[in-house]
Amino acid sequence: MKEAILYKIEKNRVICTACARYCKLLPNQIGFCGVRINKDNKLYLANYGLFCSANLDPIEKKPFFHFYIGSIALSFGTFGCNWACKYCCNYDISQRRKIEGFEFLPDEIVEIVKKYRKLYNISSICFTYNEPTIYVEFIYDVSKIAKKEKIKIIFITNGYLSDESIDFFLKFADAITIDFKGNGNNEFARNYISIPSYENVFNTLEEFSKKKIHLEITDLIIPKVGDDLEDCRKLCKKIYDLIGEKSIIHFLRFFPTYKMLDFPSTPLETLEKHSEIAFEEGINFVYIGNVLGHKLENTYCPQCKKIVVKRYGFRVEEVNLKGNRCVYCNYKLPIKGKSQISQIDYPITIKEIENKDYKVVKFG
Numbered sequence: 001m002k003e004a005i006l007y008k009i010e011k012n013r014v015i016c017t018a019c020a021r022y023c024k025l026l027p028n029q030i031g032f033c034g035v036r037i038n039k040d041n042k043l044y045l046a047n048y049g050l051f052c053s054a055n056l057d058p059i060e061k062k063p064f065f066h067f068y069i070g071s072i073a074l075s076f077g078t079f080g081c082n083w084a085c086k087y088c089c090n091y092d093i094s095q096r097r098k099i100e101g102f103e104f105l106p107d108e109i110v111e112i113v114k115k116y117r118k119l120y121n122i123s124s125i126c127f128t129y130n131e132p133t134i135y136v137e138f139i140y141d142v143s144k145i146a147k148k149e150k151i152k153i154i155f156i157t158n159g160y161l162s163d164e165s166i167d168f169f170l171k172f173a174d175a176i177t178i179d180f181k182g183n184g185n186n187e188f189a190r191n192y193i194s195i196p197s198y199e200n201v202f203n204t205l206e207e208f209s210k211k212k213i214h215l216e217i218t219d220l221i222i223p224k225v226g227d228d229l230e231d232c233r234k235l236c237k238k239i240y241d242l243i244g245e246k247s248i249i250h251f252l253r254f255f256p257t258y259k260m261l262d263f264p265s266t267p268l269e270t271l272e273k274h275s276e277i278a279f280e281e282g283i284n285f286v287y288i289g290n291v292l293g294h295k296l297e298n299t300y301c302p303q304c305k306k307i308v309v310k311r312y313g314f315r316v317e318e319v320n321l322k323g324n325r326c327v328y329c330n331y332k333l334p335i336k337g338k339s340q341i342s343q344i345d346y347p348i349t350i351k352e353i354e355n356k357d358y359k360v361v362k363f364g
Contacts, residue, residue, distance in 0.1 A: 001044050001045065001046050001048055002044065002045050002048040002137065002138075003042055003043070003044055003045075004016070004018070004036060004043040004044060004045050004137050005137045005140070005168070006018040006043075006136065006137065006162070006164050006165055006168060007036075007043035009041060010024070012026065012027070012041065013025060013026055013038075014038040014041060014042070014043045016031050016036050016043055017162050017164040017165065018033075018036065018082075018133055018134060018136055018162065018164075018165050019033070019082045019131075019133050019134070019160050019161060019162055019165060020160045020161060020162050020195075020200035021082055021160075022162065023036070025037070025038035025043070026038060027039070027040065027041065030046070031082075031134075032082055033080045033081060033082045033131070033134040034079065034080035034081075034096075034097040034098075034099070034134075035047040035078065035079070035080045035099060035134050035135060036134065045135055045137055045138060046099045047078050047079065047080065047099050047101065047134075047135055048135070048137075048138050049103050049104055049105050049106075049138060050078060050099065050100060050101030050102070050103060050361055051076045051077060051078055051101045051102055051103075051104055052077060052078060052079055052093050052100075052101045052102070053075070053076065053077035053078075053093065053129045054074075054075070054076050054077075054102060054104060054349065054350040054351075055074075055075050055347040055348060055349050055350065056072050056073075056074060056075070056116075056120055056122065056344070056347065056348040056349075056350070056353065057072065057073050057075040057126065057128075057347050058070075058072060058073075058314040058315070058342060058344065058345050058346070058347075059071050059072065059073045059123065059124065059126075060311065060313075060314045060315075060316065060342075060345075061314045061347070062075075062126060062128060062154070062156055062177055063177065063216065063218065063250050063287070063289060064154065064175060064177060064214075064216055065216065065248065065250070065285070065287060065299060065309070065311075066214065066216065066248055066285065066299070066333070066334055066335045066336065067152075067154070067175045067214050067216070067335075067336050067337055068123040068124065068152070068336065068337035068338060068339075069309055069316055069319065069335065069337070069338075069339035069340065070121070070316040070319065070339060070340040070341055070342045070343075071121050071122065071123035071124070071337070071338075071340070072120045072121050072122045072123065072343070072344065073122070073123065073124045073125070073126035073154060074109070074112060074113050074122055074124070074125050074126065074350075075125075075126040075127075075128050075129070075347075076104065076109070076125070076126070076127055076128070076129075077090070077093060077127070077128055077129025077130045078093070078101060078129075078130055078134070078135055079093050079094075079096045079097070079098050079099065079100070079101065079130070080094065080096075080097065080099075080130060080131075080134055081094035081095065081130045081131045081134065082131050082133060082134055082158070082160055083131065083158055083160065083193050083194065083195065084193065084194040085181070085192060085193050085194075085258075086192045086193075086258060086259035086260050087181070087192060087220070087222060087254060087257060087258060087259070087260045087263075088257070088258055089255070089257050089258075090129050090130060091257070091258040093129060093130055094129075094130040094131070095258075099362070100360055100361060100362040101360065101361065102358035102359070102360060102361070103358070103359070103361045106138070106141040106142040106144075106145055107145055109125060109142055109146075110125075110142065110145045110146050110149060110151065112350065112354075113125060113146070113149070113151050114149060116353060117151075120343065120344065120348075120353075121340070121343050122151075123151075123152055123337060123338075124151060124152035124153065124154045124174070124175070125142060125146055125151055125152070125153055125154070126154045126155060126156070127139050127154075127155040127156070128155065128156040129156075131157060131158055131160075132155045132156070132157060133157060133158075133160070133161055133165055136165060136168060136169065139153065139155065139172070140168070140171065140172060143171075143172035144172075147172070152174040152175065152337075153172050153173060153174050154173070154174055154175040154176070154177075155169075155173065155176060155177075156176075156177045156179060157176060157177070157178055157179065157204075158178075158179050158201065159178040159179070159180075159200070159201035159204040159205060160195060160200050160201055160204070161200065161203075161204045162200075163203075166203075166204055166207045166208070169208075170207075170208075170211055170213070173213055174213065174214065175213065175214035175215075175216075175336070176208060176213055176214070176215055176216075177215075177216045177217070177218060178201070178204065178205055178208070178215070178216075178217055178218070179218045179220070180198075180201065180217060180218065180219040180220070180235065181193065181219070181220040181222070181226060182220070182221075182222055182225065182226025182227075182231070183219060183221070183226060183227070183228060183231035183232045183234075183235050184198045184201070184202070184219075184231065184234070184235045184238075185198075185226065185228060185231045186198055188222075188225060188226045191225070192222075192225065192226070192260075202238065205217075205238075205239070205242060206242055209242040209243050214336050215243060215246075215248070216248040216249075216250065217239055217247070217248060217249045217250070218249070218250040218251075218252055218289070219232075219235065219249060219250070219251050219252065219274070220252045220254055221251055221252065221253070221254060221266045221270060221271060221274060222254045222260070222263060222266065223254065223263055223264050223265075223266055223267065223270065224263060225263075226254075227266070227270050227274075229273060229274070229277060232274050232277050232278075233277050233280075233281060236249065236277055236278045236281040236283055237281050239283065240281050240282045240283055245282075245284060245334070246334040247282075247283045247284070247285065248283075248285040248287075248334070249278055249283055249285070249286055249287070250287040250288070250289045251271050251274045251275055251278075251286070251287070251288050251289065252288075252289040252290050253265060253266040253268075253271060253288070253289065253290035253291055254266045254290075255290070268291060268294075271288045271291065272288070275287075275288055275296055284302040285299065285302075285334070292312070292313050293312060293313075297311040297312065297313070298310050298311055299311075299333070301326040301328065301329060301331050301333065302331065302333075303326065303329050303331035304326060304328050304329040304331065306320070306326070306328050306329075307320065308320045308321050308326050308327070308328075308333065309321070309339065313345060314342070314345045314346065315342045315345035316339075316340070316341050316342040316345075317341065317342075318341065319339045319340060319341060321333070321335065321339050324336070324339075
């Protein structure tokens, strides 16, 4: 446990400023996320360094398709989340209110990268699986050590950030994927996420788009309740207005899970209609996810239309780039870092590569 940074005190209450909920906590109360607790009128991060998931993931799994293509991200996730999504594929960790996990302190995480970065082509440390905003102070501590070793810090977020946490993330984030769901529809947000609207998510997108942070967008398309094409058009227009020709969007297929088992998987036709709208709105880099072997797993040059990165699932099979330029027509693409063919295309647990058992540490 460690004292948080993102909070303020109001009389006998602590106000958490890590996300847009701004939980107001009396002594011994825990925030909506399940990990930020008021102790003696100070806010503490009860899950500091406690992780339930720790893996080497292909960076394409995040997804990042334009950032250190073909590399590996050392990836971590904890219990808890600031959303309550009825469709969450990671509900067993995000909606579980347990403060426990395998302990990895910041220096230990960086040492793992240093130990295996050449063998596995590790480019970055990624905070994912659940919402990293709820333990952002830990990420900051990791970043202070990682930056000295030229290790990138990346994360996957729902974007429901406060103004304070946006400013805080800007200190150290190298790349961010913002996960939209249901095309950013506010009614969908209220019914299936338990947030009042997408206003704060759009604010996060706007603020990050002003900086030199690599941004990619995902949009989980859920049949019947989160697949409206007009909503898709509004979202794509907003993204393009903010990011322009560097806009990148991934439309993800939904599979029945958690509290939405009675919904069907997203039809391929629906995903392809969404991708057509994105192209119509000027977005050059449009992908379809969770559909193995689809042509929109590949990256195409907007100028000559040839494949510059060929993918199959999480595997990069072919790279036709010189730096970030198309080898066929020299067009410059919004791609950061070295691009290469995948060495591995599936997750590997830290327990496997370290060949050791990590002791579960419990809070309290």
